[in-house]
Amino acid sequence: MLHVDQVVKRYGSFTAVDGVSFSAEPGRIFGLLGPNGAGKTSTIRMITYITVPDAGSVTLGGQSVGPASQRRMGYLPEERGLYKKMKVGEQLVYLAQLKGMRRSDAERTCRDWMGRLELGDQWNAEVEALSKGMQQKVQFVATIAHAPDLLILDEPFSGLDPINADLLRDIIQELRADGRIILFASHRLEQVEKLCDDVCLIAQGEVVLSGALRDVKRRFGSNTLTVRFDGPDAWLDRLQQQRLVTVESRSRGAAEVLLADATPARQVLKAALNAGADVSHFELHEPPLNVIYKLAVERGVSSDLNAPVSL
Amino acid sequence: MSLTLIAQTEYKRRIRSKWFILTTLLAPVLLAAMFVLPIFFFVLLDEAETTPIALVDETGRLASAVEESLGGGFEVTIADAGLPLDSLRADLLAGDVAAYVVLPVGLLAGEADAVLYNQGGGGISQQGDLRRAIRDAVEAERLRAAGLSEEVMADLDRGVGFTVRTVSEEGESADMTGASFMVGYAMGSFMFFVVYFYGLMVLRGVIEEKANRIVEVMASSVRPFDLIVGKVLGIGAIGLTQLVAWAVLILGGLFALGSLLPLFIDPATVAAAQDPEAAGQAAEALPFDVEAFGQLFSPVLFLTLGVYFLGGFVLYAALMAAVGAAVDQESDAQSLMVPLIMPLVVTPLLVLMPILNAPNAPFALGMSLVPPFAPILMVARHVVTDVPWWQHTLGIALLGATALGLLWVAARIYRTGMLMYGKKASFKELWQWARAS
Numbered sequence: 001m002l003h004v005d006q007v008v009k010r011y012g013s014f015t016a017v018d019g020v021s022f023s024a025e026p027g028r029i030f031g032l033l034g035p036n037g038a039g040k041t042s043t044i045r046m047i048t049y050i051t052v053p054d055a056g057s058v059t060l061g062g063q064s065v066g067p068a069s070q071r072r073m074g075y076l077p078e079e080r081g082l083y084k085k086m087k088v089g090e091q092l093v094y095l096a097q098l099k100g101m102r103r104s105d106a107e108r109t110c111r112d113w114m115g116r117l118e119l120g121d122q123w124n125a126e127v128e129a130l131s132k133g134m135q136q137k138v139q140f141v142a143t144i145a146h147a148p149d150l151l152i153l154d155e156p157f158s159g160l161d162p163i164n165a166d167l168l169r170d171i172i173q174e175l176r177a178d179g180r181i182i183l184f185a186s187h188r189l190e191q192v193e194k195l196c197d198d199v200c201l202i203a204q205g206e207v208v209l210s211g212a213l214r215d216v217k218r219r220f221g222s223n224t225l226t227v228r229f230d231g232p233d234a235w236l237d238r239l240q241q242q243r244l245v246t247v248e249s250r251s252r253g254a255a256e257v258l259l260a261d262a263t264p265a266r267q268v269l270k271a272a273l274n275a276g277a278d279v280s281h282f283e284l285h286e287p288p289l290n291v292i293y294k295l296a297v298e299r300g301v302s303s304d305l306n307a308p309v310s311l
Numbered sequence: 312m313s314l315t316l317i318a319q320t321e322y323k324r325r326i327r328s329k330w331f332i333l334t335t336l337l338a339p340v341l342l343a344a345m346f347v348l349p350i351f352f353f354v355l356l357d358e359a360e361t362t363p364i365a366l367v368d369e370t371g372r373l374a375s376a377v378e379e380s381l382g383g384g385f386e387v388t389i390a391d392a393g394l395p396l397d398s399l400r401a402d403l404l405a406g407d408v409a410a411y412v413v414l415p416v417g418l419l420a421g422e423a424d425a426v427l428y429n430q431g432g433g434g435i436s437q438q439g440d441l442r443r444a445i446r447d448a449v450e451a452e453r454l455r456a457a458g459l460s461e462e463v464m465a466d467l468d469r470g471v472g473f474t475v476r477t478v479s480e481e482g483e484s485a486d487m488t489g490a491s492f493m494v495g496y497a498m499g500s501f502m503f504f505v506v507y508f509y510g511l512m513v514l515r516g517v518i519e520e521k522a523n524r525i526v527e528v529m530a531s532s533v534r535p536f537d538l539i540v541g542k543v544l545g546i547g548a549i550g551l552t553q554l555v556a557w558a559v560l561i562l563g564g565l566f567a568l569g570s571l572l573p574l575f576i577d578p579a580t581v582a583a584a585q586d587p588e589a590a591g592q593a594a595e596a597l598p599f600d601v602e603a604f605g606q607l608f609s610p611v612l613f614l615t616l617g618v619y620f621l622g623g624f625v626l627y628a629a630l631m632a633a634v635g636a637a638v639d640q641e642s643d644a645q646s647l648m649v650p651l652i653m654p655l656v657v658t659p660l661l662v663l664m665p666i667l668n669a670p671n672a673p674f675a676l677g678m679s680l681v682p683p684f685a686p687i688l689m690v691a692r693h694v695v696t697d698v699p700w701w702q703h704t705l706g707i708a709l710l711g712a713t714a715l716g717l718l719w720v721a722a723r724i725y726r727t728g729m730l731m732y733g734k735k736a737s738f739k740e741l742w743q744w745a746r747a748s
Binding site: 045048049067073075077079083084085086090094095097099139142 | 313316317320324328523524525526527528529530531532533534730
């Protein structure tokens with residue numbers, strides 16, 4: 001269990017993190033979200049014991065984080081952190097040894113993971129000779145080789161093609177099934193939505209949303225409508241002008257709209273049919289995470305994390 | 312544990328690099344080229360060429376004596392005293408002779424000068440040889456005119472030897488003033504290069520890790536203190552490895568040279584090659600000999616070099632690490648290095664000459680005890696004088712304490728600076744980082 005309790009981090013007069021609390025459990029993937037400069041990296045640095053909080057505490061498995069806990073965590077930073085002129089294998093073994101592994105164990109495990117990530121023949125290649133995607137996979141091996149209890153993955157899918165992204169997602173899900181604590185930071189909310197069990201949204205150094213993904217979405221109610229249709233779409237503009245709906249996204253023959261408080265869904269359907277549109281799909285559901293994210297960050301939501309939110 | 316692993320890895324990943332192998336092998340070759348090539352050129356030129364000159368002797372009594380005194384280096388044509396000087400001038404301009412000399416009638420009485428005509432150049436040694444030959448001939452002629460017997464003249468001709476011996480506790484040895492001055496200057500400058508160069512390597516390493524963001528991965532595994540100290544130790548070990556390699560190559564080279572050189576080089580020529588002024592007085596005492604070089608490049612010198620290198624390197628590496636932590640890229644480092652580091656490395660180079668001239672003066676002692684100057688100045692003094700052991704002890708103690716203190720401060724600056732991106736830190740901020748708990 002990872003507990004972040006009321007941590008504060010100041011840099012001079014600027015407060016980067018202001019009383020952030022959350023808990024991440026083993027066997028679950030915890031999504032840490034927030035706009036750039038919200039305090040995510042500062043929070044991660046306190047968890048990884050790169051920096052120390054000015055107030056509050058961070059504990060892993062009941063113990064304050066420190067040099068001992070560092071060995072039980074693996075951190076994949078957003079940007080590649082590898083020695084460019086070093087050979088892949090040598091570098092992986094070095095990084096694993098710094099986490100306290102014996103040399104022989106480190107070499108065996110790293111070779112296994114390299115094979116699993118289809119990098120088997122790159123052991124003696126220099127890092128700078130690898131493609132961006134391969135470097136990303138090497139970095140991932142460096143993060144998990146020492147079998148850490150806590151994994152911190154900051155944009156782990158960046159630079160990966162869909163096939164490699166799937167490969168990585170499979171491994172992350174295996175690690176979750178294996179009971180690891182996984183902290184997942186990303187701006188790609190559709191990935192967060194697919195992968196995460198819990199989420200925590202930080203904005204301007206404070207937690208604005210937190211909880212199980214399902215509960216968070218439930219707070220926002222089932223008032224998002226997805227419509228697919230053939231034919232004219234001017235009716236959408238009319239609905240928006242009358243402030244009956246807010247169009248979140250639209251493309252040719254498809255739209256995602258938020259219903260205003262008093263707008264029944266059938267009114268939208270009626271408008272579409274009256275306008276002569278041929279509706280093939282009509283679904284009322286919870287808002288997607290990107291809608292919740294924007295709403296929470298731009299407008300702010302109730303400080304009571306359990307209170308329902310109207311859109 | 313992490314510290315040694317980091318130091319080992321820094322060492323391993325750098326020692327295999329091309330530049331290390333290249334500089335290790337090339338530096339002794341360059342050094343040898345600097346010392347040996349001029350000697351060989353001098354010898355080759357000296358043996359290959361004789362200088363054709365024309366001699367106009369208006370006194371009618373000097374020509375043969377001058378020619379004899381000049382020896383094999385010159386091909387002397389004794390011109391008819393009645394010959395118009397214009398034709399000699401034409402020969403000179405045509406390149407048939409390198410110079411012509413006119414010995415006027417008044418020369419013997421000291422009323423007129425002998426005049427050497429050339430097209431410029433020709434070298435100091437050529438002029439010196441001529442001057443000496445003419446002086447000898449004139450003096451002999453004057454003595455003969457005064458009625459001195461041939462016996463007395465032979466007595467006067469006998470050489471007056473003058474040898475310099477250096478006396479120390481260990482006994483006496485050949486004088487090495489000339490050689491030691493040169494070697495002292497070279498060693499002082501050499502220390503400047505290695506200390507500065509290896510310090511720069513730390514700066515580059517710190518900036519590379521920052522730019523690659525690997526520092527974030529490292530900092531999530533080990534303490535920043537281990538990271539920076541491990542790096543400094545690893546790079547320092549590479550420096551020592553290189554010094555040892557150089558010592559072996561140079562000592563081995565000198566040994567080979569020492570046994571080969573005397574076989575085909577006359578010590579007088581060697582001396583002449585080192586000091587053009589001495590060439591004019593080749594018969595006089597040598598300022599130093601080849602063996603003196605061998606004695607100066609002793610194992611003790613390399614040991615001294617190693618100790619002061621280590622202290623100086625750690626001191627400058629600490630400063631460089633602090634600078635590296637404060638910037639994002641190498642070009643930004645300049646503005647911090649110029650006020651912080653340049654005065655420390657340039658000052659000893661500026662005072663190196665006066666200190667080599669008076670290596671035991673209070674000024675020399677004082678300057679060489681200042682920790683950032685000690686690596687350059689103590690080593691230079693060590694070459695030219697017998698530095699008492701207490702001065703070495705004090706110098707090394709001060710240097711070591713300062714270096715370790717600075718390393719500690721640098722580690723604290725590094726701890727904060729390594730995670731700072733985007734803006735260059737000021738000295739004030741560096742100070743705050745160092746003081747932060």
